[in-house]
Amino acid sequence: MELGAFKTAVDDWLDEHARVLVPSFEGIGTLDEQMMQLRKVMRLTYDAGFMRMGWPERVGGLGGSNLLRAYLGEVLTARDLVEPGIYSMPEVLAPTMIDYAPEALAAAMVPRLLRGEEIWCQGFSEPGTGSNLASLACRAIRDGDSWRINGQKVWTSLAQYAQRCVLLTRTGTPESAHRGITALFVDMDAAGITVRPIETMHGAREFCEVFFDDVLVPGDRVLGEVDRGWSIAMDLLPYERSTALWHRASYLQRRLVQLLDVVPAGTLDPTAVGEATQLLWAFRARSRATQRRLAAGETLGAETSVDKVLVATAEQTVFDLVADGLGAAVAIGDDPVSRRWRAEFLYSRAATIYGGSAEVQRNIIARRLLDLGADR
Numbered sequence: 456m457e458l459g460a461f462k463t464a465v466d467d468w469l470d471e472h473a474r475v476l477v478p479s480f481e482g483i484g485t486l487d488e489q490m491m492q493l494r495k496v497m498r499l500t501y502d503a504g505f506m507r508m509g510w511p512e513r514v515g516g517l518g519g520s521n522l523l524r525a526y527l528g529e530v531l532t533a534r535d536l537v538e539p540g541i542y543s544m545p546e547v548l549a550p551t552m553i554d555y556a557p558e559a560l561a562a563a564m565v566p567r568l569l570r571g572e573e574i575w576c577q578g579f580s581e582p583g584t585g586s587n588l589a590s591l592a593c594r595a596i597r598d599g600d601s602w603r604i605n606g607q608k609v610w611t612s613l614a615q616y617a618q619r620c621v622l623l624t625r626t627g628t629p630e631s632a633h634r635g636i637t638a639l640f641v642d643m644d645a646a647g648i649t650v651r652p653i654e655t656m657h658g659a660r661e662f663c664e665v666f667f668d669d670v671l672v673p674g675d676r677v678l679g680e681v682d683r684g685w686s687i688a689m690d691l692l693p694y695e696r697s698t699a700l701w702h703r704a705s706y707l708q709r710r711l712v713q714l715l716d717v718v719p720a721g722t723l724d725p726t727a728v729g730e731a732t733q734l735l736w737a738f739r740a741r742s743r744a745t746q747r748r749l750a751a752g753e754t755l756g757a758e759t760s761v762d763k764v765l766v767a768t769a770e771q772t773v774f775d776l777v778a779d780g781l782g783a784a785v786a787i788g789d790d791p792v793s794r795r796w797r798a799e800f801l802y803s804r805a806a807t808i809y810g811g812s813a814e815v816q817r818n819i820i821a822r823r824l825l826d827l828g829a830d831r
């Protein structure tokens with residue numbers, strides 16, 4: 456289906472089903488409520504065919520360009536039907552499954568993710584291993600036809616809801632760095648996995664510590680090749696910085712407009728409003744080009760670090776404006792609307808950390824895009 460026709464079909468369908476799609480909670484809701492809402496919207500849009508558009512037929516999709524997925528997430532977010540961070544997880548993890556999992560596994564699993572029947576999580580970071588991912592220590596050793604895993608992950612978003620995890624493990628020697636990493640697709644109900652949610656400063660238990668004690672994973676759950684998991688991680692991270700961020704910009708745009716609607720006239724510095732608007736549109740222009748490059752079949756890489764820096768800067772500038780404009784409500788307001796602004800303001804501080812910190816993105820831009828060299 457062409458993008459124009461898809462947009463019309465989606466918009467009409469959303470209008471028609473507005474009453475059933477709308478969240479049952481006010482404000483930001485609890486994370487449990489958001490997850491229930493996410494599952495509902497994914498199931499309904501999948502069954503209507505829209506969620507399947509833009510994904511390959513071999514994993515239950517209906518084919519077509521990734522631009523269709525970009526639009527669906529954009530409009531669901533713009534209508535406040537889903538929270539973009541949790542909605543966009545398939546954009547991060549499904550392409551990895553499609554590219555690297557055994558064909559039958561991808562065909563069986565991806566539809567469950569797209570229909571909201573399953574949640575998946577991304578087990579990369581560890582205590583002491585974030586930016587320097589190549590130092591990860593969570594160990595996988597061969598045990599007959601299986602892999603036996605011991606170690607810990609941290610900051611694993613939504614692990615307490617997840618049925619599966621794309622897990623990076625150390626299969627080489629501790630010194631093997633990026634050469635001795637293997638990616639595994641792990642069932643989260645396997646014996647020996649303990650998940651402990653961590654509360655963030657915005658009051659949600661969104662990410663978790665995950666412990667692996669002698670967890671057995673079947674040998675056919677290796678993604679790609681043994682000891683070659685680094686290339687999977689490097690291929691996955693640009694996805695985290697492409698369509699998912701396009702969806703996020705749609706949410707930022709909506710919140711900026713809502714702020715301008717409610718803030719008393721004369722409260723905001725017009726220059727600050729102009730700056731936030733300009734940053735947001737600069738990001739959208741950049742991300743639009745990224746979506747088009749994906750649609751043209753290009754492989755994304757280090758240049759998506761620019762997208763990440765731009766969106767994180769825009770997000771924090773928008774929510775700085777929220778704090779300036781709504782002051783006391785953001786700081787101490789106790790109604791659902793104020794609680795939502797406050798939670799979002801606090802969460803915006805994480806934008807320069809998750810998906811690769813701003814400093815590390817700037818290093819990548821300097822070294823890999825501008826060729827400025829490691830020591831200059």
Ligand SMILES: Cc1cc2nc3c(=O)[nH]c(=O)nc-3n(C[C@H](O)[C@H](O)[C@H](O)COP(=O)(O)OP(=O)(O)OC[C@H]3O[C@@H](n4cnc5c(N)ncnc54)[C@H](O)[C@@H]3O)c2cc1C
Pocket residue numbers: 576577578579580581583584585586587609610611612613662805808809810811812813814815818
């Ligand atoms: C909301 C949220 C959700 C997340 N979800 C997940 C998830 O689902 N799965 C997952 O695996 N991880 C997740 N993470 C973890 C995230 O990927 C890491 O926090 C991030 O990569 C940074 O790693 P770190 O926290 O270990 O910080 P560190 O790498 O220890 O960095 C600490 C500070 O030092 C700076 N720094 C580090 N190295 C350099 C350098 N070479 N040059 C200049 N500055 C440097 C960093 O920019 C940062 O300011 C999440 C994080 C957040 C905040």
